[in-house]
Amino acid sequence: MPNRMTLVAVWLVLLALLGISTWVALLRLGSWHAALNLIFAVASAGAVVWFDMHLRKGSGTLKLFAGGTVIFLFIMFGFGLADWLTR
């Protein structure tokens, strides 16, 4: 289980990511900021899962299920969007 300082540090990082992400969006970089926003979201979500939900200390089975879910979401997005991208 992470100690309190780690959790507080994660919190600060999350807030920082939120700030940067919002700032980037305001820069109006065309479609570039969309990619950056999503990357920041993945990073934040990863931090919450890894530290706050302490998957870091979770069993292999839990990691497998968490990772597996991400893969299935990617299948849905990847194969689904592929239709519109190639129409």
Place this chain on the structure above:
Amino acid sequence: MSDALPAVHEQYQVATQQLAADRLGLWVFLASEAMLFGAVFFSLAVYHYIHPAAMHAATDQLDLSMGAVGTAVLLSSSTTMALAVKAAGEGRRWETLVALIGTVVLGLAFEAIKVHDWFDEFGKGLYPPAGPPFPLPQPAARLFFHLYFVSTGLHAVHLAVGILLVAGLVIMQVSGRLTLPERMVTVEMVGLYWQFVDIVWIFLYPTLYLVSR
């Protein structure tokens, strides 16, 4: 699942086995929830792709500052929840109670922000089926708001369930029925659910407020 005493149910042999089963059960449940929201995100992604201009116009109608504040509130609640789980594991009753109450307050604050947003948007005519006329000329902007209301609504319902669960923990804690650290697993389960709901918002925020801006 774990509202009984920490005693081991008959189908289990040892307490650690039961704990592992509870934990796995919750993660599997969250996997299922992730797919539930995944379908909404997929629809949003498709419409962002086919109607970039309309999505851009629609996104501009949202109040970014409220969105950002709400996100910060939820991220903070994730941390207080994590602190509550940590304190519960160490049997620190007061610390757990304070962190849990903090979580409930932050959760309520987020819901208040969201409800305020909704009223605001309804007033601007952004709820397409009712209220004042829809202000944007692009028909596809309506698609955005239809998905916006469904996705934020679904998230708010999930968060409301989370708030009830955490409030339940607070009551159990105050009335002394939540013995710690023995019943720490209960706090942990609620915590996992809470943080999952936060993660949904971590993705909803950029998808609705940022990517098409």
Place this chain on the structure above:
Amino acid sequence: MGAILPTPPIGLTPLSAYAAEYDWLFFGMCLLSLCFMVPIAVAIVYFAVKYHKDSKADRSERISRRSRLILESSWAGIPFLLTLGVFVWAGKMYVEWATPPKGALEIAVIGKQWMWKFQHPGGQREINTLHVPVGRPVKLVMTSQDVIHSLFLPALRIKMDVIPGRYTHLWFTATKTGTFRLECAEYCGTDHSRMGGSLIVMTSADYQSWLAHAGTAISLAAAGAEVYRKNGCSGCHGANSTVHAPTLGGLFGTMVRTADGREVLADEGYIRDCITLPDKNRVAGFPPIMPDFSGTISEADLIKLIAYIRSLPPGARP
């Protein structure tokens, strides 16, 4: 390929080279299926008799791990490779089905609950019956004004969904004259099973005389000019307009650069979107002032308008 193959003897008479090739693929696949089914059936009966619990058959031999692996990978692998051949052939036909040739006779199709409306380039209209000439590629440009339908021509072995809000295509070159079934294959409500009619394939001469007798002398494009005028399109797109709007002459078939930097082909679907969802593919360098006509223009008028815009010579600004 289909052209050089003779017609298979069984089933529904194929009405095009594509359909004849389809039949070869279909019956080939049937044969392949039998090659998989028969050994399994034989093995089951043979084993059931030979190793019946009362039989004295020798059961001592045990298969080695290695030969078991070889056995298992071969019975998984060989059928898969064989069927991949079918995948490739079918894929080739699928691409052919999806790629209409240039210069085909274009007929507009509108599906609605529960009828098919066809309109020929010369403006001749018909319902539930489709007359086409033999030996000439025909391309159907289809849309629906309510739910999803699917135009199914069994004799040609083709079908395609007809989807509200966009144009889909179906093409064929019929090689025989006659009358054939035409059906709706996607469930569309109460009278779904009545939403059919006939495909009438005629000789070129008969088709011409049918066209001549079918009424309407106004071509689609000419009818489109009328729609264009009635909706006041020239107010912005016309030569005398002070409004900054794109030139429509020669637009069809070109690549257009949109305001958000994409390159889009100006086909039927593009022009349709420009009229009903003007913001979707706004042309770079033009202000977003095109009104949205989605509520006011019918599917039939859209088709005429597209035919008209298509007919305009490059640079024309009527």
Place this chain on the structure above:
Amino acid sequence: MTAEAKALPSKSYLEDGYTLSSWFFSTDHKRIAILYFVSITLFFFVGGAAATLIRLELLSPTGLFLSNDAYNRLFTIHGVVMVWFFLIPSIPNTFGNFLIPIMIGAKDLAFPKLNLASWWIFVLAGCFVIAALLIGGVDTGWTFYAPFSTMFSNGYVVPAVIGVFIAGFSTILTGLNFIVTIHKLRAPGMTWFRLPLFVWAIYATSLVMVLATPVLATTLMLIFAERVLGLGFFDPKLGGDPVLYQHLFWFYSHPAVYIMVLPAMAVMSELMSAFCKRRVFGYKVVAYSSLAIAGLGFLVWGHHMFVAGESVYAGLVFSLLSFSIAVPSAIKVFNWTATMRKGYVSLDAPMLFALGFIGLFVIGGLSGLFVAATGLDVHLTRTYFVIAHFHFIMVGGTVSCYFGALHFWWPKMTGRMYPEMLGRGTALMIFFGFILTFMPQFILGWLGMPRRYHLYPPEFQVLNVLSSAGASILAVAYTLPLIYLGWSLFYGKRAGANPWGAAGLEWLIPSPPPRENFETVPVVTWEAYPYPLKPQPVERKETP
């Protein structure tokens, strides 16, 4: 072994209380299995009655007694009830519920209360669907395609959608329960590769249940919001894409086909080994192929949309992936067949059902290759060819196995034997009745008869009459077991612990099993299917 089993003092689960509430609120997985069994039998006959009326109506090309609307409502209710209220819960929720804890040496599922809750949720869902049926029915087809279902249908779409939505949660919770149970409650010594293949396949099914069903929930929620709140998601007038609906729907519904057929494969492995008295040929390969089918099942949904306006490239990729899913399926069929070699084959009723499954599943699977091949599918899709294809898989395959399982485990569940000859007769009738019903439909599809057609060209009448004749045989064959199994409950010969001489933990405990399954937790020291069967003592281990 039997002597030891008889010595167990506890009452059987059937004798553990006789009041209604001792059933309706029981958390015993065996009782819940029986509750599911009774409820899905009811739904099976509701769906079956609809099928009977459909086949009767199609005797004539102009219809006999139904209006177009009534016909449309009938095939919709047939689809909805059969898919979500019979096929999906059939084997997992009855036999899975009953057997999984016993097969892995556990006393119950991981979350018994959740198990009971999922039955109640199922009943609630059923009420909505039956209500939708009673107040006038739904005319959308079981696929609820937008924009028909959202903007045009005048049927009772909302209650039906709510019913299916709720049923989804029952499925998710059951899947979750199985996953956790199989991970965490295996008896000492019961390693993953000592599990019966039934457990492997149900595990794979559960993964699909948990990951695919929520997508259906969202999709139905969008339909609900569009109909009730007027929030359009697929409305073409707003630039919405009806094909998006199909992507969402098939992202669930194709994997759902594997929710329906994987459990049948689960049963197959048990039947083939028990009636050939041999370990299933290539145990590990069969186990992995279950997982492969579950995983690949998520990659092929686009093959339902080859002519629906999907991109050609996407169509080709989905087609190739669909071909690849045939590999694990073929492996299973070949391995089951090879299991018979050098075995001691006895052709009891369950074995006849199993062999029938192989026959029907092979035809269904091969016809699946026809519709998975893009160019071939263009002509065949949305015709009776597709109807025949998926009925071969889901009815020929799954329902055959469901009946096979019912006959195989009937003595275990009830402690009584059924009349063997009637069982064999039923198996044969189902097989041949099925072939007669659905073979003509392949030809009808090839000739171009679209599905969901109430009226059809007169030249198709002969084939339709043949199909209806087959259906009447099926109707008798599906009703017969109800009669003789019901009879056997009271007059059947008492079954011992292991009437088939089969291997597996469930055959080591008395029939019917006691409330707690095992008095003491068994310790497993042998591989799965240890044929030829030697007495396997349930080793005793004190519960810590």
